[in-house]
Amino acid sequence: MPASVPLPPLAYPDRDEITVEAVLRALADPVRLAMVRQLANSETEISCSGFEVPVTKSTLTHHLATLRQAGVIVGRQEGTTRYNSLRRNDLDVLFPGLLDGVLAAPR
Amino acid sequence: MPASVPLPPLAYPDRDEITVEAVLRALADPVRLAMVRQLANSETEISCSGFEVPVTKSTLTHHLATLRQAGVIVGRQEGTTRYNSLRRNDLDVLFPGLLDGVLAAPR
DNA sequence: CGGATAGTTCGATGAACGTCGTAGTTCGAT
């Protein structure tokens, strides 16, 4: 039996691996867009169960993975909880104005 | 036989009907993103057959319809040709920075 | 240890999407 790993490390793309297309795809879903908005409007990080979205836990995990792989969010592990936050700086450097433009959307 | 209409009027959303989600969905496709980039980098408008994308004509029409319905482009009819251009001003007003951020993307 | 909590993984399913070919329409030119 292999030595158990303290939870899968969870790979994040480097800044220069982030593509605008993946980011756009990630943002182009109502649930994920709501999650990004909640992250942007929150003073603190948000845990998986802290998002207010009308989907089950497994679906939520899927959306988090999509955002993570696209380079939109990062997660900080703490015990069984993973605290998520926006990669604001990386996104602003790569696509200046994109995130702010999306968040400024009236609808 | 019904009186022939000078080509279907082709409905475009008003500015206040444009949603950020539809715009993001429209931009989140490699072919459509290439089309938007070509429009942004072109001095002139681009006709349907003027786009350099690796798809057939019918697929191209489909992508143009998607961009049109999302409010990303407008078309000016002239004879059998429709000249397309970006709705830069509308998008900038609604989502300031979004389009520029996308176009600034290194990849 | 046992139980509770936080997330993940694994099919399965149904909807949406990109793609194409063909056929059809409008318009300009011959």
Add this chain to the structure above:
DNA sequence: ATCGAACTACGACGTTCATCGAACTATCCG
């Protein structure tokens, strides 16, 4: 009136995607 060019509309096909429930792992607390 006929032809070709520019584009649209329709139907089909395969893929991707969002969603769920159930089973599983990891961590923390009595």
